[in-house]
Amino acid sequence: MEKAARDLETQFANMLIKTMRSTTGGDPLSGGNTTYREMYDSQLAKELTKGRGLGLAPMIMRQLERSSGQSPVPAAPGGALPLTKPAAPMMPIVQPMGLSPIGLDSTLQLAPTSSGVSMAAAAPMPMPTPAPAAPAGDVACGPLTPLDCSSPEAFVKSLWPHAKKVATELGVSAKGLIAQAALETGWGRRLVGGNGNVSHNLFGIKAGGSWNGPKVASGTHEYVNGVRQSQRANFRAYTSPAESFADYARLLGRDRYAAARGTGDDTHRFASALQHAGYATDPSYANKITAIANGSTMRRALAALGDA
Template structure:
């Protein structure tokens, strides 16, 4: 059965007015993916490359993206096109690129609450996944997580403890998705169809 995912409220879908985004013409420009299998098919080769760069299990990268976006159903959008932000990376004052404003759920004072936040926007799926890698490697607070990259659970727990997400069950939710029948079945079909090339 598909693991339970947190409710993701609809984005307000507003882009900063002074930096209109342009997007690559790829299948991932679609508003949502039709199924978890389609989402895994598109993101898997990028996750493989990112995993090699971070020395982590690629299943964890796909699972984290699935948790953050509901298997691609709730990627922040800009004018009907994907922002390609699959990892919930926010755009603070240091971010020089495009961003999307949307409502999100944060866990504070022992409860979830809806808040407005800015999230980074990218021009392609590859750019979004690559920035996730750069984000982890450039932040000193994630050093311990990367040092534990060889152990799935320790990596995720260190990521959570470093403040990647406010959800106290963030690491456990990613682990459940990584081990889920939904992800395993999607990867099995990819292998059967020979659809596991590295992303260009």
């Protein structure tokens, strides 16, 4: 997959060079013979994509990993370049599987032009930061748990009845609740747990002083003055997804989250209200939930349920 991603990036670089060549009058010394120029351009494209290259290969590889069900590769140093949504019919190069583990849903696309192919120019779509790898204390769900996280589609299917029930109680979108759970757990692949037991904590709810139930300690990340820091904290533990959703509903029933309730199908308004109320310290929390809820992975999962 890494080689395929590198080859795609090299092909794209080659097309960029050809497009730029087409805007010039050519080399007057070589006449109509373009053989050596094409050889030079091909080698130039390879040189441009060595090392970190153009920054496209890591994004392409993550999309290939997600589409094949494998765990995604880490982001390139410095972060990946944001992709853009097309303003005209586009020619897809890679169709992503979605955010993952968080589910980032964008398609690398090229727009045809009169003289070649160029990157699509349109209003940029915010691209959330990929979720970190699972901390050492986290436990993935397995065959003995009432939660299927073998794929994003299976994850959504196993949680959908609980999400619809709680969404009706809160007056919010069930899709938004699933998106938040997907963000907090990496589509079920980063459920906090201890001693081999899964906590079924789907919404990252910590065990504060008022919590008298079971809890587990796990690594996490918090933003302090805008800086991401690794920490270790106690989280609430549940015996099932239904129990996790029920406790989440009680939490959002507090006055603190009144603005999040009754937001209907407006997932961004719901997520923004959660962030404003201090549900999470991540400054991009609302955008990440919205991106997952409106992404291709969620659409695919809901289409399989007949709830697209």
